[in-house]
Amino acid sequence: MADDVAQSRGARVMNTYLVFIRVMPQLALLFIAFYGFARAWNWNLDATGACVLVFVLWGGAELGDLVRGALVSIPAIQYESAYMLGLTPWQTFTRVILPQALRRLLPGSVNLSTRIVKTTSLAVLLGVVEVIKVGQQIIDAHRFDYPQGTLWVYGVIFLMYFIVCWPLSLAARALERRWAD
Template sequence: MPTSGIELLFEGRNFSRLMLGLWVSVRIALLSMLFSIVLGTGLGLVMNGRSRVGRALSRVYLEFIRIMPPLVLLFLVYFDLTKVAGINLSGEVAAVVVFTLWGTAEMGDLVRGSISSIPAHQYDSARALGMTELELQRHVVLPQAVRRLVPLTVNLTTRMIKTTSLVALIGVVEILKVAQQIIDANRFEYPGAALWIYGAVFFIYFIVCFVISAFSRRLERKWALS
């Protein structure tokens, strides 16, 4: 007798396998975000710098990454880099490289926008008080820029976590790939399982992203009171 498929979630190790797949997705996203924050901050400073060459090159990089679909970048790094440069990368490493390239571009633009949004009179006031450029950046620009960046960075993190589903196409066994494996292995015994398995994946993504967003809102409220 056909069953609904919801019980398949808790049959054997299926749910724990989904959790392991989730950890792969989150690990890729968090590693990529860590590198992206460091590199993107430097890129944002270059984009706001005085060097025309630096600003032009950073703009070219940003537009290239935005135009190029992440999936194409994944294929280029994972498949073509092996052929052209003879570099063998695992699927996870290739994913971290690609998402770091993407995250650095996006983070750089966020940093640029946050710094640019600080009113010019604050720079003038700081200089009038005798602050050096280093003190101005440390005590005036960076504290305000960081507060503006928190919700934007969280949004980028949640986007990156969701976009990691693309890595299944280069053989990385993340949560979506695990879900497909469970469905394919039980498609005759549980013909309606896809609805429940993909529904579970949806709620897992939602819970993870909701927790991250809630932490961001709490941090914003704490800073607002300080």
């Protein structure tokens, strides 16, 4: 009975965490972490630390929901069939359920990883020097000498994000093809 209450309380806490993190915009989470939590509890949290904290919490919540969805999507007949074949719960999970869930998890997790990469550009609003900030500094330093330079700087930034995100898509596509065989 006490275990059920503790599990229920833990489930409520995790559900609250998931709902709060997933509903709040990442920018609001960044401001809350940097200006709110750090100041309220007198933490010495710099802008980079606040960004890491928010992206870990946000990415973890999103990935947790993707994993939950992948596991829930496996039909109950898969569990029942494995048990009828004499597999233990652990064998059922590792040999039957997990391989199917991973295939269902792959597209969403690749999408999430590219979203995390792209969302890191919000760190500039807390003063973190990252690729967008450097691009803005280059544009500001040379705006009179090269008025058309803005397009080229942002084009290079686009290519940098593309170079990071595109291989993820290629790897996911290769895995999907391999698993389809």
